[in-house]
Amino acid sequence: MTHLSSGNEQSNEGRLLISCPDRPGIVTTVSRFLYDWGANIIRSDQHTTDPEGGHFFMRVEFQMDDLDRRFAELEEAFGETAERFRISWRMSRPSHKKRMAIFVSKEEHCLVDLLWRWQIGELNADIAMVVSNHPDMEKWVSPLGIPYHHVPCTRETRLEAEQRHLQLLEEEGVDLVVLARYMQIIPSTMVEQYQNRMINIHHSFLPAFIGANPYKQAYERGVKIIGATAHYVTEDLDEGPIIEQNVERVDHRCGVEDLKRMGRDVERLVLARAVQWHLHDEVLVYGNKTVVFR
Amino acid sequence: MTHLSSGNEQSNEGRLLISCPDRPGIVTTVSRFLYDWGANIIRSDQHTTDPEGGHFFMRVEFQMDDLDRRFAELEEAFGETAERFRISWRMSRPSHKKRMAIFVSKEEHCLVDLLWRWQIGELNADIAMVVSNHPDMEKWVSPLGIPYHHVPCTRETRLEAEQRHLQLLEEEGVDLVVLARYMQIIPSTMVEQYQNRMINIHHSFLPAFIGANPYKQAYERGVKIIGATAHYVTEDLDEGPIIEQNVERVDHRCGVEDLKRMGRDVERLVLARAVQWHLHDEVLVYGNKTVVFR
Amino acid sequence: MTHLSSGNEQSNEGRLLISCPDRPGIVTTVSRFLYDWGANIIRSDQHTTDPEGGHFFMRVEFQMDDLDRRFAELEEAFGETAERFRISWRMSRPSHKKRMAIFVSKEEHCLVDLLWRWQIGELNADIAMVVSNHPDMEKWVSPLGIPYHHVPCTRETRLEAEQRHLQLLEEEGVDLVVLARYMQIIPSTMVEQYQNRMINIHHSFLPAFIGANPYKQAYERGVKIIGATAHYVTEDLDEGPIIEQNVERVDHRCGVEDLKRMGRDVERLVLARAVQWHLHDEVLVYGNKTVVFR
Amino acid sequence: MTHLSSGNEQSNEGRLLISCPDRPGIVTTVSRFLYDWGANIIRSDQHTTDPEGGHFFMRVEFQMDDLDRRFAELEEAFGETAERFRISWRMSRPSHKKRMAIFVSKEEHCLVDLLWRWQIGELNADIAMVVSNHPDMEKWVSPLGIPYHHVPCTRETRLEAEQRHLQLLEEEGVDLVVLARYMQIIPSTMVEQYQNRMINIHHSFLPAFIGANPYKQAYERGVKIIGATAHYVTEDLDEGPIIEQNVERVDHRCGVEDLKRMGRDVERLVLARAVQWHLHDEVLVYGNKTVVFR
Structure with a gap:
């Protein structure tokens, strides 16, 4: 709570x-x-x-x-x-707001939800920047006066991008990095630097459907419930300490696109809760688990 | 927990x-x-x-x-x-087991569930007796060596029944009374004597559908979710401090009998949780509310 | 689905x-x-x-x-x-989009959510207008090119406002009116005209907490679960056919403001589902109930 | 439904x-x-x-x-x-009851739940027998007049046990086999013979935590939600078509024993639903998935 x-x-x-x-x-x-x-x-x-x-x-x-x-x-x-x-x-101190950066790729639902919560005062943080490997999300960000950094990230530019990221985070004194459906690998340097301070949303009920295309995996396995997981980022992909999970019931009538659509609502609520709890210093990590004093 | x-x-x-x-x-x-x-x-x-x-x-x-x-x-x-x-x-002290009486009428699901949990060690209590205004439930109780008291309760015998109840509870030093679908009015004397020590299961999501036939009421209102509520018993029917509630999704295909059947599963789990929390001294009452330190 | x-x-x-x-x-x-x-x-x-x-x-x-x-x-x-x-x-025909009007007062969460879903293609509708008795919501609406009509609604101007509403709806050929936390009484004329075509979100698990300040009522009753209800609007306030409901677990640590905050997430999802189902012609009404073929 | x-x-x-x-x-x-x-x-x-x-x-x-x-x-x-x-x-025809065999090892909760539902008429089936590799469960079964077959199953007696199983099932014309926490491998012959007619309950939210000790695995991974899965049995362990799943929220305070206790309530409800749907011919299998017309 x-x-x-x-x-x-x-x-x-x-x-x-x-x-x-x-x-x-x-x-x-x-x-x-x-x-x-x-x-x-x-x-x-x-x-x-x-x-x-x-x-x-x-x-x-x-x-x-x-x-x-x-x-x-x-x-x-x-x-x-x-x-x-x-x-x-x-x-x-709650009066001392944390500085937060949001990383996003091409799916806007988590970003938009966080921005709205921030606007109405649900997030006790300053959003220092939004970073993306695509230009598409700028329209949601710039009107709010939040800096938007488009940092392309291809095989050739990866190293450059990583350095740019670290530089941006350092310059702005960022306390918390939120990966709001950022579909790029995070380099070790950044993982270390933001240990227990970088939150990712994975679009499955971990540890089920680790890796790419979890909704497609879920569809093919014929599960009756889908889910989403917010966790701190560690070296091992999708293996970090889980902060929050939630689920939604589905049935045989749901195709992959339906799962994605329904999953969006689960993802953005799960991520928002995890971010809120982190901002309120309600999450403690031990080993690969979390204690959440909500 | x-x-x-x-x-x-x-x-x-x-x-x-x-x-x-x-x-x-x-x-x-x-x-x-x-x-x-x-x-x-x-x-x-x-x-x-x-x-x-x-x-x-x-x-x-x-x-x-x-x-x-x-x-x-x-x-x-x-x-x-x-x-x-x-x-x-x-x-x-947990080593000092509470003594529990279960009151029941003609629906056995909550009783049977509590008896099973008691048998496998989920209830840290002695079941001192089961009391019913009907003889029907004896078959579930006596084989376990638990005393079964059939105390008929008609308009004529009500006063007599109430005195018998109080006598039984006193003789056996009962600490907790559980109304496991007991469909009779509880007299003020007993309510007072067992203040915050008498738990009732109401077969609706209170405060919706107070009173008789809540599943019929729910059916007629066309709700999309049904529920059950465990609460301490007070003078005002269905108005006591709520300990636990839970719900189940239903739809237009459910008739009243379907709601009753699905409701049984909600009721017995909700009641069992409330009883377990009470037995572990995890429930504190203030005013008409509870603090549950589970 | x-x-x-x-x-x-x-x-x-x-x-x-x-x-x-x-x-x-x-x-x-x-x-x-x-x-x-x-x-x-x-x-x-x-x-x-x-x-x-x-x-x-x-x-x-x-x-x-x-x-x-x-x-x-x-x-x-x-x-x-x-x-x-x-x-x-x-x-x-799905290719023939319904024309939708959204009414809102001072709480933006349901409006913003519907607008976002519309932008990403989740709502198969044209949003013909947003109507409000306050000017506050215009900032969310106008940037999207959707007409925003501020129609003040005081005791003195009520009649005038009602006529303005009907005129606007008629001029724009509106098929569906969504009351996205619109806190004004709807006149009979409009209720009749939009029978089974006007959806309201009530911020409680109906029929619990009918009327004003349901979260305050819920807090005072000490419930362990809160909810929201989307229903078609009828003459009797909060008594219309229920389309969808959902709930969220709360506990003793939640104050009224917490309930409101958590409730917002329930409300906007429940309303969005009801609107989507209506737009897909998945809801049939009989008597005071709905059949939802999702 | x-x-x-x-x-x-x-x-x-x-x-x-x-x-x-x-x-x-x-x-x-x-x-x-x-x-x-x-x-x-x-x-x-x-x-x-x-x-x-x-x-x-x-x-x-x-x-x-x-x-x-x-x-x-x-x-x-x-x-x-x-x-x-x-x-x-x-x-x-519903009037033509299916004949059902229940296999169980040492955990009684699913068995006891099915027996209770059968007694009150929730299962439209005849229970032809209960089979176990242990003698412990007989006390729950024999008083109801249901044959209890204790068929020990060690490395040495496995083959013999399998033949005994098939003989029993054939003699009694069993239509449906329910593995109610039966912790032995099912031989190919039986899997084939009861294709889409043998239901297993797995005590995790599949495909998470396949294999042994899923609650221990869940505890160690630090998940915030546990679950159970009822599925038809196929050659590949825990890979068969899923009929039903459900979940329960847990937190850092839950030890492995707590997960097991809470999981019991999820398991028995999930299994009961799957069995009821199967008995009502509401489940169709295609590939590795199910269509459930409930």
């Missing part, structure tokens, strides 16, 4: 995400720390993978007067506490 | 449920208390209805050596802490 | 919809008629409400050479056949 | 299933044939895989006076008609 707060409240809101081997006293330590700093916990979620020797995950939303001014100080102080407990952690 | 643990682990497991007006320091206090007693938190869920002046709910699962022996002592100690914070609370 | 065919095929495609009291020989008559005219049935759906004395519904998709030229002749011939059997019927 | 009729009506009811290359005139021929025999079509479903050169499927439910007496005659007559059109076909 992604909760939106108004601007005023947000400036005092913070999030703390924690991941560490489970051991007694962590919750006490964290809640005590926040209490001592005058921070009020407004939401807290925890998960332990296994009561015996498992891994511990925690996400806390808190309110603290004057947070913006004292944020660096708070981070430094928690860093010391965390070190004693060997806690991996990060803090963030 | 209801997690089952094996018997050995369970004897050291406890649950703490808390409900109070939100204020800073509660989480710190509770986690500190458990830490000081050597209890390890294995799961914790929290909810605040509103960051400003809302109500706070918390459910903690913990493990503590020798819990069975020290439980009364632990309860007493927490009682003192709780008083200072004006916290409503209760503690429970 | 809505199947899209390419333009070339479409010009030879026809649809025949039939509704009459059930009696032997209707299917034979219809199939024989089409066979004699050299029409090939490519899809056929039938439904009888009751084997004994029920009502019969049939929808046939057929292909026939030179259909465009011979359509009037075919209609005339079938009319004679139909009269003998007292069959209510209509014929249509 | 599976519609149940009472016994009296059923004796006059017949079903005709047709499969052939699409060509003009088939519907006319079939409806004309039934009309000439005084049969009233009470339901008819058709499907063409492709308007151009596709395959045609049809299922007709009809009522005809004195059907029981005239059935053989009717079949013979239609056989002649069918030959002229090179139509593959079969006729059946």
Whole structure:
């Protein structure tokens, strides 16, 4: 569940995400720390993978007067506490919007849906740019004042394109890359750089129908339900940590084109949810899985 | 999500449920208390209805050596802490099985489903008895060694029946009453006595189709989806706090009998979930709503 | 299931919809008629409400050479056949696009979704106009070259507005009116004129939460699932024949604003489906219900 | 949608299933044939895989006076008609119950569910026997008066077991074999003999997680939705024509045991539906897919 707060409240809101081997006293330590700093916990979620020797995950939303001014100080102080407990952690503020880049090829449905959500305030992010290997999508993007970068990507220009991508992302300080039906291979450099910060939508219910033309595969296998999967991008194609999946019932009357059409509605909702959860720092990754504190 | 643990682990497991007006320091206090007693938190869920002046709910699962022996002592100690914070609370142990009574009339599907789940260990409860205003269901119950009480309930015998019910429940120390398609009115005395401890399954997607013959009502309205609702029983019929709901898609080809048949599968799953969550102390009630920490 | 065919095929495609009291020989008559005219049935759906004395519904998709030229002749011939059997019927052609008007107030999500589907070819219709009692939505409409009519609708101007609406619809020969979150009462004249040709989206799972602020009602009742309903508009508010419904799971963490946000995604998909099915002549109405041959 | 009729009506009811290359005139021929025999079509479903050169499927439910007496005659007559059109076909009567065998190993949930549905009249079949490689399930079966055959199946006894199976099925004239979590390989002889008449439930959303321990595979992959698949058994394990699938949402809190528990509810509903549809002759197979006229 992604909760939106108004601007005023947000400036005092913070999030703390924690991941560490489970051991007694962590919750006490964290809640005590926040209490001592005058921070009020407004939401807290925890998960332990296994009561015996498992891994511990925690996400806390808190309110603290004057947070913006004292944020660096708070981070430094928690860093010391965390070190004693060997806690991996990060803090963030909803008032500090993430910068997002959207990559897209020739299918516009996911892009258009994200743009609309952004326009009505459903995405707590700045869209720094849209990047595409085709010029076709510009008409959806430019009218909104968002930079559109057409970076052709053929066998010959691939290396050049990759460098251009990295340069653009760096120049604009992009925090999150969303592959909204971008049908090109992502180079290792970029995968590494955006580890757990690059989300792809795959148009099947993974791990079914990995690879190309999943709707055609689904049609040929005669499945009664199709789906879509949003996941973080890793080196292995379609194998990254799954953030969200959803499905739709189909039947023998559906041809491949029907599956594609129905699938579009599944894809854009699944991707939008995954992006929203990521923007709200609700997703933690461990191994090849996600903990989603929605 | 209801997690089952094996018997050995369970004897050291406890649950703490808390409900109070939100204020800073509660989480710190509770986690500190458990830490000081050597209890390890294995799961914790929290909810605040509103960051400003809302109500706070918390459910903690913990493990503590020798819990069975020290439980009364632990309860007493927490009682003192709780008083200072004006916290409503209760503690429970999975090793201490709740005693459950099932009331049923002439439709066996919910009863049979609960009995099967009980047999394979999905319900952490003792079934103290099955009560019915008809003799028909005995064949499903007696072979399992569960007492079956046929208490006829006509206009003339209603008062007598109600007293018999209360007597049976008291004699057997019943903690939870499940109305598994019991088609009789529940008297106020019993409603009060089993406040938030009596679960009913209503065969519609409440608040749609309150009252009698919901499937006929649904058929006549021409809905495209039917549902079922499990809720705690209150004075107002079909108005109690909803624990769980689910739905199934139907179409113009479904007659009333089809809706009933399809509805049976929705009803029994919805009721089973609600009962399981209740047995795991995952449901908290506030006003006419529930917080479900599944 | 809505199947899209390419333009070339479409010009030879026809649809025949039939509704009459059930009696032997209707299917034979219809199939024989089409066979004699050299029409090939490519899809056929039938439904009888009751084997004994029920009502019969049939929808046939057929292909026939030179259909465009011979359509009037075919209609005339079938009319004679139909009269003998007292069959209510209509014929249509996918190549003959319906003209659609969209009414909207201040919530843009359903409008924007329909416009996008229209742009990518998912709606086999011409959008003749968008009508609103507010000026706000023009920015989504005008760039697409679709006329936007701002017709204010206050207590004082209601009558004037209604006449303006009827005039606009008549001038543009509108076949289908879609109320895409239009929050004004529709006058009887318009309801009658567009009987079974005016679709409304209600933001609840009807018949639950009829009337104003359904998400607030849902929040206060504490339901675990929310929904949306697309229906034909009749005199009785929210009581018309239901075309499509869908739902989404929610929980105690969802405030009213969360329900609204999640509901938007349900609403626009439900409305889009209902509109698509109507445009494909897949919906037949009888009494207060629909038969949907999707 | 599976519609149940009472016994009296059923004796006059017949079903005709047709499969052939699409060509003009088939519907006319079939409806004309039934009309000439005084049969009233009470339901008819058709499907063409492709308007151009596709395959045609049809299922007709009809009522005809004195059907029981005239059935053989009717079949013979239609056989002649069918030959002229090179139509593959079969006729059946709901009054003529199919004989069903259930195979099971050590998980009882699918078996128990089918037995319950059979007891309350949801399965229009005789259960001729239950066969298991373990003795454990007898307690669920014998009290109902259904023969239980414990046929051990080890590496040494496999051949013997297979012959015993075939002998049992033949002796009892079994029409349908249901593998209700039967964890043994089915020999080719039996697969061939029961082609499109042997249904298996696989505890995953095929084609995901083919093979052993699908819930463990699902847990390790970190999927957000689990499922189950009912399919006809073919030589290739888990590759047969899919009849029905369904899914359930899970999250990071679910361990393997939770997935198994939640999966049980999906499995038994999916299997029950597939069996019901098969018993109502609603499933047609072509290639590796099914047409389901529910």
